[in-house]
Structures are given as structure tokens and as C-alpha cells.
Amino acid sequence: MQERPLGRSGIHVPVVGMGTWKTFDVEGAARNARRRLVREALDLGVSLYDSSPMYGRAEEVLADCLRHDREEAIVATKVWASSAEEGRRQIAHALDLYGGVVEIYQVHNLRLWQEHLKELETRKKRDEVRAIGATHYNPAAFDELEGLMRSGRLDMIQVPYNLIDRSVEQKILPLADKLGLGVLVMEPLGTGVLARRAPPEEAWRPFAEDDITTWAQVCLRWILSDPRVSSVIPATSSPEHLRENAAVGAEGRWYDEKERAAIAELLAG
Secondary structure (H helix, E strand, C coil): CCEEECECCCCEEECECEECCCCCCCCCHHHHHHHHHHHHHHHCCCCEEECCHHHCCHHHHHHHHCCCCHHHCEEEEEECCCCHHHHHHHHHHHHHHCCCCEEEEEEHHHCCHHHHHHHHHHHHHCCCEEEEEEECCCHHHHHHHHHHHHCCCCCEEEEECECCECHHHCCHHHHHHHHCEEEEEECCCHHHHHHHCCCCHHHHHHHCECCECCHHHHHHHHHHCCCCCCEECCECCCHHHHHHHHHHCCCCCCCCHHHHHHHHHCCCC
């Protein structure tokens, strides 16, 4: 699995990670399935896992999956709380879950970031947090995100970016590049929309090669061909999809700008 630096944080992340939204909010036998999935993911080099207390039981399930393999993983989680006190409890709980360290800690959807950043900065000074970030999914919040990026208090951001949602290309990605911030990409497959709008296979087949044999893989490679992106974090509960995702990060070339434009044009109609 290829790796990229997460901005100037000193952390290197695999270009393909794994999200846990919906897929890790499980109980019973499904937990055993997630343990097997995470073990296979680690073996494939998918060592970055993104979670949040907003995702129900996902933080706890992920911690359980990593119980014997914590040293192999990079955990990115979030604080999502309506008060500073609740935020401190969430952060302390996550640190307990993950052995006293969370490599990447983000303020989820900028919620009460003024308060939560203070606690994360304190934790970073203790080396309990290695990189601090902020996330948002809505372009209406990007002006606020941009202001926070300029503050110098962040190491990275997490935003949506895919073939049908390219709003971050306008200001956010250029600014992240200028400031040396890492970028994790959520919703790289557009929450299923890209699959439903897939062009005919004969249209995208020229962009397939070796292990890149599906439209979803072409979409992931299109994102990762933007050097400003550190990693994509598609969520999955399927071992087959995990293997397909991991194959995108294997050694190989990225699309050039002409190819990226041609792929985007497939959806223009």
C-alpha cells in the first residue's frame, strides 16, 4: 500500500483507509465479522481507520477489532459534543479505548470547535494526540473551515470530494496545499450515487488496468490522482469491496490531468 504524509503532521497514512460510519455500528455476530474484516485490512496495508462518537457503537467496535493489533493501526476519530465538558468526556473515553493515544483527532462538523480545540491542543502537548483536524461535509460551512485552516491550529482537514462533488477544488484544496495541511476524503464514492450513475463499462474501461477493474476503483483512483489528497476513507463491510479498495492503493501510476478530465467528462452528460 502506498503512503503519503498527512501534511506536516509527521504522520504517514496509507492512501486508502477505511471509514466506519454505519458499517461498524453493529452488535452480536456482526462484531466478529468486523474483526475479521479489520485483520484482513491490516494485512492489505489498510491501516487508517476513521470513526466518531456520532456513529453509534462504531468507536467501541473499532477498538475491539484493534484490541490485539493496536500498534499496526492509525486511528482517526472525532469529538462531537454540545458542551466543553461533554467534549472532554468523549476525548477521555476515546483515549481509554485506543490505549491512551489517538493519532488523528478531529472536531466533527466544526461543532463547538472553539472549545474542543483547546482540549485537543492540551492532549497534543501530552503526546496523547498526534495530529489535530476539523471536518465538514457542507460547502455552506467552508468559509468557517477556511478561517480555521488559516489560524495555524490544524494539521489536517476531512472533507467530501468525488467526481460529482468537487466543491473543495475551489478554495479548500488549494488552501490546504498552501498551508501544508493533510486531507482525508470522506464520501469518495458519493454515498452510492456514483455507482448508480456509472457510465457504460466500455466508456470507463480504457482507464482500467491490472487490478483496477471496476468503476468504483476508477473513481477512487481519480481522487487519489490529486496529489493534495492524503487518503480516501471509504466505508465498507464487504471483504470483496475491501480488496477492491486496497488494490487502488497498490503500487502503480496515477491518472494525469488529461485522464482525470476525460473521466469527469463521462459523467457530464
